[in-house]
Amino acid sequence: MAAAPFALIAEPNRRRILDALLAGERPVGDLVASLALSQPAVSKHLRVLREGGLVNVRTDAQRRLYSLSPGPLHEVDDWLAPYRERWPSRLDALEQHLNAMAD
Amino acid sequence: MAAAPFALIAEPNRRRILDALLAGERPVGDLVASLALSQPAVSKHLRVLREGGLVNVRTDAQRRLYSLSPGPLHEVDDWLAPYRERWPSRLDALEQHLNAMAD
DNA sequence: ACTGTATATGCCTTGACACGTATATAACCA
DNA sequence: TGGTTATATACGTGTCAAGGCATATACAGT
Numbered sequence: 001m002a003a004a005p006f007a008l009i010a011e012p013n014r015r016r017i018l019d020a021l022l023a024g025e026r027p028v029g030d031l032v033a034s035l036a037l038s039q040p041a042v043s044k045h046l047r048v049l050r051e052g053g054l055v056n057v058r059t060d061a062q063r064r065l066y067s068l069s070p071g072p073l074h075e076v077d078d079w080l081a082p083y084r085e086r087w088p089s090r091l092d093a094l095e096q097h098l099n100a101m102a103d
Numbered sequence: 104m105a106a107a108p109f110a111l112i113a114e115p116n117r118r119r120i121l122d123a124l125l126a127g128e129r130p131v132g133d134l135v136a137s138l139a140l141s142q143p144a145v146s147k148h149l150r151v152l153r154e155g156g157l158v159n160v161r162t163d164a165q166r167r168l169y170s171l172s173p174g175p176l177h178e179v180d181d182w183l184a185p186y187r188e189r190w191p192s193r194l195d196a197l198e199q200h201l202n203a204m205a206d
Numbered sequence: 207a208c209t210g211t212a213t214a215t216g217c218c219t220t221g222a223c224a225c226g227t228a229t230a231t232a233a234c235c236a
Numbered sequence: 237t238g239g240t241t242a243t244a245t246a247c248g249t250g251t252c253a254a255g256g257c258a259t260a261t262a263c264a265g266t
């Protein structure tokens with residue numbers, strides 16, 4: 001049951017997998033090598049990402065090449081929009097700091 | 104131990120709390136009323152959000168007024184940046200559809 | 207067919223977390 | 237002080253997800 005993208009990117013290792021795929025498609029073995037994680041663990045994350053529509057797979061002989069499919073991240077971006085408009089400026093940060101000191 | 108913003112916004116009810124705060128600061132009771140959730144549950148979410156720096160509290164007599172502090176969401180936005188550049192166009196979506204049909 | 211390589215799945219354990227109920231704390235008011 | 241309102245914490249419970257190890261599956265080369 002394809003999880004929401006929010007939950008998908010909550011897992012640090014999954015974010016690292018996605019980050020690794022930014023450079024282009026990669027076989028599972030490559031990902032295992034770059035994340036200090038067991039091969040089954042990586043395969044399971046890839047499955048979750050696949051079911052969530054964040055990655056695609058392509059079969060190449062025994063290997064399976066995973067690539068990005070960032071479409072669903074759009075939902076996160078959309079949700080973020082109203083908050084982006086409320087981004088704190090540096091002055092706000094200073095103000096918060098002073099408020100914290102006043103406590 | 105202030106959780107990363109990614110984990111904070113993974114919880115749907117927490118997102119709803121943040122969304123409710125977009126309109127301005129609110130006492131806990133208001134939030135309880137708008138999310139069909141027990142008061143303790145809301146208080147706990149607020150605690151997590153507070154520790155994560157996503158909300159501020161202000162005491163007003165017996166009430167505690169929570170307000171947004173969206174700064175940490177910047178981290179999510181930053182992480183999202185490289186993916187945003189890879190957003191699928193409608194043509195990409197068509198292509199994916201065709202690829203899926205070809206399987 | 208047999209072996210090796212690459213990846214996926216099954217099973218199990220563990221830890222985290224979301225929730226509710228009950229209770230504590232705090233501020234207000236009479 | 238006692239009672240009432242508003243919110244926080246303690247505690248117990250159920251669920252779920254992430255990880256590892258073992259094993260299955262798929263493909264390739266001999």
